[in-house]
Amino acid sequence: MSALLEVRDLRKHYPVRKGLLGRAVAKVHAVDGISFSIAERETLGLVGESGCGKSTAGKTILRLVDPTAGTIEWRGSRIEGLGRAAMRPVRRELQAVFQDPYSSLNPRLRAADIVAEPLRNYERLGAARAREQVAWLFEKVGLRPDQMVKYPHEFSGGQRQRLGIARALAVRPKLIVCDEPVSALDVSVQAQVINLLEDLQAEFGVSYLFVAHDLAVVEHISHRVAVMYLGKIVELTDKRTLFRDPQHPYTEALLSAVPVPDPQAKKKRIILQGDVPSPITPPPGCRFHTRCPYAEERCRREEPAMTEVRPGHLVACHLRTAVQP
Amino acid sequence: MSAAPVPASAAAVETPLQRIVADFAANRLALAGLALFALILAAALLAPLVSPQNPYDLAQLDVMDSRLAPLARAADGRFTYWLGTDDQGRDMLSAILYGLRISVGVGVGATLCALALGAALGLAAAFFGGWLDSLVMRVADIQLSFPAILIALVLLAVLGQGVDKIVLALVAVQWAYYARTVRGSALVERRKEYVEAALCLALPARRIVFRHLLPNCLPPLIVVATVQVAAAITLEATLSFLGLGLPITEPSLGLLIANGFTYLLSGKYWISFFPGLALLATIVSINLVGDQLRDVLNPRLQR
Numbered sequence: 001m002s003a004l005l006e007v008r009d010l011r012k013h014y015p016v017r018k019g020l021l022g023r024a025v026a027k028v029h030a031v032d033g034i035s036f037s038i039a040e041r042e043t044l045g046l047v048g049e050s051g052c053g054k055s056t057a058g059k060t061i062l063r064l065v066d067p068t069a070g071t072i073e074w075r076g077s078r079i080e081g082l083g084r085a086a087m088r089p090v091r092r093e094l095q096a097v098f099q100d101p102y103s104s105l106n107p108r109l110r111a112a113d114i115v116a117e118p119l120r121n122y123e124r125l126g127a128a129r130a131r132e133q134v135a136w137l138f139e140k141v142g143l144r145p146d147q148m149v150k151y152p153h154e155f156s157g158g159q160r161q162r163l164g165i166a167r168a169l170a171v172r173p174k175l176i177v178c179d180e181p182v183s184a185l186d187v188s189v190q191a192q193v194i195n196l197l198e199d200l201q202a203e204f205g206v207s208y209l210f211v212a213h214d215l216a217v218v219e220h221i222s223h224r225v226a227v228m229y230l231g232k233i234v235e236l237t238d239k240r241t242l243f244r245d246p247q248h249p250y251t252e253a254l255l256s257a258v259p260v261p262d263p264q265a266k267k268k269r270i271i272l273q274g275d276v277p278s279p280i281t282p283p284p285g286c287r288f289h290t291r292c293p294y295a296e297e298r299c300r301r302e303e304p305a306m307t308e309v310r311p312g313h314l315v316a317c318h319l320r321t322a323v324q325p
Numbered sequence: 326m327s328a329a330p331v332p333a334s335a336a337a338v339e340t341p342l343q344r345i346v347a348d349f350a351a352n353r354l355a356l357a358g359l360a361l362f363a364l365i366l367a368a369a370l371l372a373p374l375v376s377p378q379n380p381y382d383l384a385q386l387d388v389m390d391s392r393l394a395p396l397a398r399a400a401d402g403r404f405t406y407w408l409g410t411d412d413q414g415r416d417m418l419s420a421i422l423y424g425l426r427i428s429v430g431v432g433v434g435a436t437l438c439a440l441a442l443g444a445a446l447g448l449a450a451a452f453f454g455g456w457l458d459s460l461v462m463r464v465a466d467i468q469l470s471f472p473a474i475l476i477a478l479v480l481l482a483v484l485g486q487g488v489d490k491i492v493l494a495l496v497a498v499q500w501a502y503y504a505r506t507v508r509g510s511a512l513v514e515r516r517k518e519y520v521e522a523a524l525c526l527a528l529p530a531r532r533i534v535f536r537h538l539l540p541n542c543l544p545p546l547i548v549v550a551t552v553q554v555a556a557a558i559t560l561e562a563t564l565s566f567l568g569l570g571l572p573i574t575e576p577s578l579g580l581l582i583a584n585g586f587t588y589l590l591s592g593k594y595w596i597s598f599f600p601g602l603a604l605l606a607t608i609v610s611i612n613l614v615g616d617q618l619r620d621v622l623n624p625r626l627q628r
Contacts, residue, residue, distance in 0.1 A: 059521075062525055064521050064524060064525070084527070088527040091526065092527070094525075095526075096521070096522065096525045098518040099518070100518055103517040103519060104517075104518035104519050104521075104522055105519055105522075106519040106523075106537050106540075106541070108541060109536075117523075117526060118526045121526055121527065121532075164522070171526075
C-alpha cells in the first residue's frame with residue numbers, strides 16, 4: 001500500500017493572547033500529535049465532536065494554517081515547510097471541498113468562472129477549450145451546462161456543493177480534503193452528494209480525507225476511520241472493524257449514540273458524563289479519563305500511546321493490549 | 326430538498342443589482358437627489374455648450390457690465406445676465422457652470438484617486454496582515470487624528486496652487502477613510518471559505534485580492550465614496566475660498582463665493598449667493614444619494 005499522504009505527529013497550537021502587548025499566556029491544543037496515512041483511491045474518515053480539532057487537521061494538511069510541529073509527507077516528500085511557490089505544484093494534486101456551500105463560492109463570479117478558475121491558473125487553455133472543460137465538469141458533477149452562466153445565489157445548497165466539487169476536481173487532484181462537505185445539507189441531498197463523491201472516486205481514482213461528525217455518513221463513504229477526541233486520534237482502523245468492534249471507550253460511546261432506525265431495537269446506550277475538557281488545559285494522562293467509565297489510576301498519569309491491538313487496528317488506551325507478534 | 330419553493334424560471338430570480346435598484350427607487354427623495362445630481366453633472370460637463378459666455382476668455386468680458394443685478398441686459402444687448410455679473414463683468418451663470426465643472430471634476434477625480442489608493446492599501450493590509458497591516462493602519466490613525474483642512478492647508482502651502490496639487494492634497498486627506506473601510510470588510514471576507522478555496526488553488530495574491538476580495542468589499546466602499554465626493558467638493562471650496570486652492574484664472578465655486586464675499590454687505594448678494602446655492606445643491610444631492618445607498622447596501626437594514 002503506497003501512502004499518498006503521510007502525517008506524523010502533527011500539532012497545531014494556537015496562542016491565547018492577553019494584555020496590551022498581546023503576550024501569549026496559554027495555548028489552545030487544537031491538534032495535538034496525530035499520525036495517519038492515506039493511500040491512493042482510499043477514503044479516510046476523520047470523526048469527532050465539534051471542537052476536537054478535525055477541521056484544523058484538514059486545514060493544516062492543506063497548508064491553510066501552518067503546523068506547530070510534525071511532518072506532512074506528500075508522495076514521499078515533506079511539504080509542511082514549503083513556501084507559496086513551492087506549494088503550487090502540490091496544490092494541484094491536493095484540493096479541498098468546504099463545509100458551507102454559501103460562503104465557499106464567491107458570490108460575484110458566475111458558476112462557469114468559479115469552475116474555470118483552477119483551469120486558468122494551472123493550464124494555458126483557450127477560451128473555447130476552457131468552456132468545453134467546464135461543461136464536461138458540470139456534467140460530471142450532475143449540473144446542466146446551461147447553468148454555467150448563473151451566479152451562486154441562483155443554485156440550491158446541494159447544487160452549490162456540486163459546484164464546489166467541480167472546482168476541486170478541475171485540476172484532477174489526487175486527494176481531496178472534504179471538510180464536512182455534507183453537514184450543511186438536507187439528508188436527501190447529503191446522500192446525493194455522497195454518492196457523487198463515490199462515483200468520482202471510482203472514475204478518477206481520487207482519495208478523500210473526509211472530515212465529518214456524522215457517523216452514518218462516514219460509515220457509508222470511508223474505507224478507514226480515525227476517531228478524534230480533544231486534538232488526538234484515539235482509534236484508527238478500517239470501517240467494518242470500527243463499527244462492529246470498537247476498542248476505545250470513546251468510540252464505543254460515540255457509536256452507541258447513533259440512532260438505529262428500528263423502534264423495537266434494544267440497545268445499550270453509553271451516556272458520557274460531563275463536558276469535553278478545555279483544549280487550553282487538556283487533562284494529563286489519557287485525554288478521555290475525565291469521562292471514561294473504565295478509567296483507572298494509570299489513565300490519570302500516563303498518556304496512552306497508539307498501539308496495534310490487531311493488524312491495522314490502532315487504539316490509544318491503556319486497557320487494550322498490543323498484539324503479540 | 327430545501328423548504329423554500331425554488332423559482333421555476335431563471336427570470337424569476339432577482340439579481341442583487343436588480344434588488345439594489347428597486348430598493349433605491351423606493352425612496353422618492355433619493356431619486357430626486359439622483360436626478361438633481363445628474364442635472365448638475367450634465368450642466369458641468371456641457372458647460373462650454375450651454376453657458377452664454379466663456380468666463381475665462383477675457384475678450385468676451387465687458388467691464389462696463391460689472392456688478393449688474395440678476396436679469397440685467399448686457400450693455401451691448403447681446404444677452405441677459407440671468408444671475409447678474411461679478412466685479413469683472415463676468416456672467417455669473419457661466420461662471421457657476423464652469424466653476425461646477427472644476428469643483429465636480431476635482432471632487433470626483435480626487436475621490437477616485439483616493440479610492441484606488443486607499444482600497445489598494447486597505448486590501449493589502451487585510452490580506453497580508455502582520456507588519457504591513459500595522460503600518461498602514463497606524464499611518465491612517467495618525468492621519469485621521471489631524472483635521473482634514475489642516476493637512477490640506479499645509480500641503481498646499483508647500484506645493485503651491487493648481488488643479489493637480491489640490492487633487493493630491495485631497496487624496497492625502499481622504500485615502501485613510503477608504504483604507505479603513507475596505508480593511509474592515511476585507512477582514513470579514515478573508516475568513517470566508519471561498520478565499521480559502523482560492524488559496525488552495527494557489528492563485529496569485531493579486532488575483533485573490535482583486536478578483537475575490539475587492540468585488541465583495543465594494544458596497545461599503547461605494548457608500549463611503551459617495552459621501553466623500555461631497556466632502557472633497559466642500560473641502561476644495563473651502564480651500565479655494567481661503568485662496569489656497571485653485572488659481573484665480575480658473576475659478577471654482579469656492580473662489581466665486583470668495584470673490585463676492587466683499588460685496589455681500591453692500592447689497593450685491595448675487596455674486597456670492599448663487600455660487601453658494603450651486604455648491605449647496607451639489608452637496609445635498611450627493612448626500613441624498615449617498616444616504617440611500619448606505620441604507621440599500623447595509624445588510625443589517627435589509628427587508
